[in-house]
Amino acid sequence: MTETIIDKPPHRQVTSNLTDYHECYTSFSTEPPSAVSDLPNRPTINIAYEAVDRHLNTDIEDKLALRWLSKQDEIVDFSYRDLAEQTSRFASVLHRLGFERGDRVFSLAGRLPLLYISALGTLKSGCVFTPLFSAFGPEPIRSRMEIGEANVLITTMGLYRKKVASWWHELPYLKAILLIDGSGELEEGCYALPELMDQGDPYYPCVNTQKDEMALLHFTSGTTGKPKGVMHIHQAVEEHKISAYYALDLHPSDIYWCTADPGWVTGTSYGIIAPLCMGATMIVDEAEFEVERWYRILQDQHITVWYTAPTAIRMLMRAGSEIRQGYDLSALHFIASVGEPLNPEAVIWGEKTLGLPFHDNWWQTETGAIMIANYASQAIKPGSMGLPLPGITAGIVKRNEQGDVEEVHKPMEVGELALKQGWPSMFRGYLHQSERYERCFNNGWYLSGDQAMRDEQGYYWFVGRVDDLIKSSGHLIGPFEVESALMEHSSVAEVGVIGIPDELTGEMVKAYVALKPDVEQTEQTLQALQKELKGFARKRLGAAVAPKEIVFRQNLPKTRSGKIMRRLLKARELGLPEGDISTLESDEQ
Amino acid sequence: MKNHEIKALLLKAIQEIAPEIELEDIDLEEDLRDECDLDSMDFLNYLIEIKKLTGVKITERDYPNVNTFKKMLAHLEQNIA
CATH class of the missing domain: 3.40.50.12780 (ANL, N-terminal domain)
Structure with a gap:
């Protein structure tokens, strides 16, 4: 401000x-x-x-x-x-x-x-x-x-x-x-x-x-x-x-x-x-x-x-x-x-x-x-x-x-x-x-x-979203739609999608992916898989919605009911306080 | 660098951003952003890849001269050191 x-x-x-x-x-x-x-x-x-x-x-x-x-x-x-x-x-x-x-x-x-x-x-x-x-x-x-x-x-x-x-x-x-x-x-x-x-x-x-x-x-x-x-x-x-x-x-x-x-x-x-x-x-x-x-x-x-x-x-x-x-x-x-x-x-x-x-x-x-x-x-x-x-x-x-x-x-x-x-x-x-x-x-x-x-003169100031929606190039993107598309890939076990700040587009779609246990995970195979997933998502979702960045995790932070805590992924990505994590059951690895 | 080598680098740069694209998917004379489904951020990242792979820096003024595969190829052929 x-x-x-x-x-x-x-x-x-x-x-x-x-x-x-x-x-x-x-x-x-x-x-x-x-x-x-x-x-x-x-x-x-x-x-x-x-x-x-x-x-x-x-x-x-x-x-x-x-x-x-x-x-x-x-x-x-x-x-x-x-x-x-x-x-x-x-x-x-x-x-x-x-x-x-x-x-x-x-x-x-x-x-x-x-x-x-x-x-x-x-x-x-x-x-x-x-x-x-x-x-x-x-x-x-x-x-x-x-x-x-x-x-x-x-x-x-x-x-x-x-x-x-x-x-x-x-x-x-x-x-x-x-x-x-x-x-x-x-x-x-x-x-x-x-x-x-x-x-x-x-x-x-x-x-x-x-x-x-x-x-x-x-x-x-x-x-x-x-x-x-x-x-x-x-x-x-x-x-x-x-x-x-x-x-x-x-x-x-x-x-x-x-x-x-x-x-x-x-x-x-x-x-x-x-x-x-x-x-x-x-x-x-x-x-x-x-x-x-x-x-x-x-x-x-x-x-x-x-x-x-x-x-x-x-x-x-x-x-x-x-x-x-x-x-x-x-x-x-x-x-x-x-x-x-x-x-x-x-x-x-x-x-x-x-x-x-x-x-x-x-x-x-x-x-x-x-x-x-x-x-x-x-x-x-x-x-x-x-x-x-x-x-x-x-x-x-x-x-x-x-x-x-x-x-x-x-x-x-x-x-x-x-x-x-x-x-x-x-x-x-x-x-x-x-x-x-x-x-x-x-x-x-x-x-x-x-x-x-x-403010005192009645002008309004934007602070943030109350939910997990991502605003990229002015378009609202639902993380669920992106996660669902990536989940269709046979190697993917779970996905969490968030928006991270970007100078040009406001926010950029980033996906955190945990792979199924039987997927070979050497540096080389992971690199190839990262590209494959990117192309896989782009083909289904198009450039406006597909993630620009995909990273791998062993496990994603989840609540007791198995819901992925996007809020926590985002706080960690941005180095912000993690807030209330009492519902966290299984943490990121 | 030979024409086919530059062509290969160009395709590589595209595939860094849009891994699902093959050469036969592209109409070489049409706008590359439409052909490869690149949004503005993808297009900028693609230009960064071009710079990385060929050393040629593309400025905003060059955009009209590099907006198709064919034009970019010609531009790189002219400017590669």
């Missing part, structure tokens, strides 16, 4: 959507901003309508809505009118194939135009959209599609062959694979999406979904058990708009770039929905991170608002400030970061090198939208996640002796970060796991699982 405060010049307060934080926060319930004030009283809301069709027959219908940059630097532009027609075509394709309102459409693809079109087209048709990260291996893909009872998968030929083809027929609900780059003769159940789109209806109407109807199903990891399907309703779009307006300071005149992959919640809420709702122009880059490419995009596309992530920012820092000098970034006027807490040095680096400080903000898959943020008009305390959005009540809570949570009012006291339940984009359940959902709430508070503290 640092005492540094980055103040904002007075003109910032005049031109920002949020001029005076405290006044805006207090008056929000009676005077919501005009950008969203017509929404709350309507019984039907459709996210795709708000993002796209709403702009038809207005003066922005021919405005550039989405500009796609290919890996080879081709440019493909879509106006709001184009997006409306394309998403209608996609909705009609689903209808023609026999899919109905409420059916589940999954995507697994890189950042391609048809991914964006099918996400919005799915919502338009009243179906539920689930994005999957294309860097997942077959196992995380399959388990999510099983739990989510996927009916349709949109993917590419390459990803289909590599990760899906061998098992998809075993999924009882899955009826169709729509291939973005498919053509000609295909296997049964597979369709060439471009051909279907050509035959689609560009004027297919947007379904009038009820505001509490499920729209999005996002997956997040749990510490134990399988991934959880987080359900969001169409009404969530209210909060997408409010947060884009306040926390990203998005104006219709902005050219906006969200670097998050649509395989994750940020890439959906802020990489597809919110910017279009605001009538802005959004830039999508197909390619992966590359320092000079990114500076070039910021310059050439005249990006004004940029929403990115700590790992990318730290890679830019690593490349040095000199490289930035060759680029004109004068169009840029607001930059923000999300995924994991942004270290103070990175906020200050932004100010020094880019001429703007990064505005960190906080939210989760479950919250559906940004909940706590640093604002364009407000002073930044580098390292802090900022102040709650207007309309959001946040608090630091602790459990009392009766097990009920109570708010802690003392400044800088560590407790669990909680939100008063009932905001528009609050998740409405974990699919088929109502008990797990109930456990997230207590006394009217949603419990985030993040430990934090609040």
Whole structure:
């Protein structure tokens, strides 16, 4: 933590959507901003309508809505009118194939135009959209599609062959694979999406979904058990708009770039929905991170608002400030970061090198939208996640002796970060796991699982997770999923997986493995086995989830009931106090 | 160093990070990060391996010239001492 405060010049307060934080926060319930004030009283809301069709027959219908940059630097532009027609075509394709309102459409693809079109087209048709990260291996893909009872998968030929083809027929609900780059003769159940789109209806109407109807199903990891399907309703779009307006300071005149992959919640809420709702122009880059490419995009596309992530920012820092000098970034006027807490040095680096400080903000898959943020008009305390959005009540809570949570009012006291339940984009359940959902709430508070503290000015500071979840490059990884994959290897007896601090990615996945007694353990065989296990895990889990480091132990610390004590592995790895070890039955060797 | 020797070192560097990859899995003209499923951390570790095995340091400015197997091979051929 640092005492540094980055103040904002007075003109910032005049031109920002949020001029005076405290006044805006207090008056929000009676005077919501005009950008969203017509929404709350309507019984039907459709996210795709708000993002796209709403702009038809207005003066922005021919405005550039989405500009796609290919890996080879081709440019493909879509106006709001184009997006409306394309998403209608996609909705009609689903209808023609026999899919109905409420059916589940999954995507697994890189950042391609048809991914964006099918996400919005799915919502338009009243179906539920689930994005999957294309860097997942077959196992995380399959388990999510099983739990989510996927009916349709949109993917590419390459990803289909590599990760899906061998098992998809075993999924009882899955009826169709729509291939973005498919053509000609295909296997049964597979369709060439471009051909279907050509035959689609560009004027297919947007379904009038009820505001509490499920729209999005996002997956997040749990510490134990399988991934959880987080359900969001169409009404969530209210909060997408409010947060884009306040926390990203998005104006219709902005050219906006969200670097998050649509395989994750940020890439959906802020990489597809919110910017279009605001009538802005959004830039999508197909390619992966590359320092000079990114500076070039910021310059050439005249990006004004940029929403990115700590790992990318730290890679830019690593490349040095000199490289930035060759680029004109004068169009840029607001930059923000999300995924994991942004270290103070990175906020200050932004100010020094880019001429703007990064505005960190906080939210989760479950919250559906940004909940706590640093604002364009407000002073930044580098390292802090900022102040709650207007309309959001946040608090630091602790459990009392009766097990009920109570708010802690003392400044800088560590407790669990909680939100008063009932905001528009609050998740409405974990699919088929109502008990797990109930456990997230207590006394009217949603419990985030993040430990934090609040200072005297009301700024929130992240401290750590209350559970064993690992945050790597902004992605939440469940240790159980990694352990389960390694346990499938015939030489492995037990596994404990933890996250260890990493300068670039926040945390790095590390696995501790105990081998079966009959496995030969010479230096040479262990070295070979280490590599084999690494490849074994990568094949199943993909690079985003697989452990970066694997070490061997004779025995792992366990409780009486045989549960591996990840907490203890982590304390020892980091040289921290071991804490309460009264439940330890069998120790590490 | 001969072309096939450099090629072998390059594959070795990849396999340090992604042991499951064989040469025939890679489209030599496609982005190596996609071909070998390397995330940003894997890619940096792969460049560290390249440095270790060949002595050639790859800077951020070189990235566009080394993003496929074929381009990296050409870059190493030019720069190996």
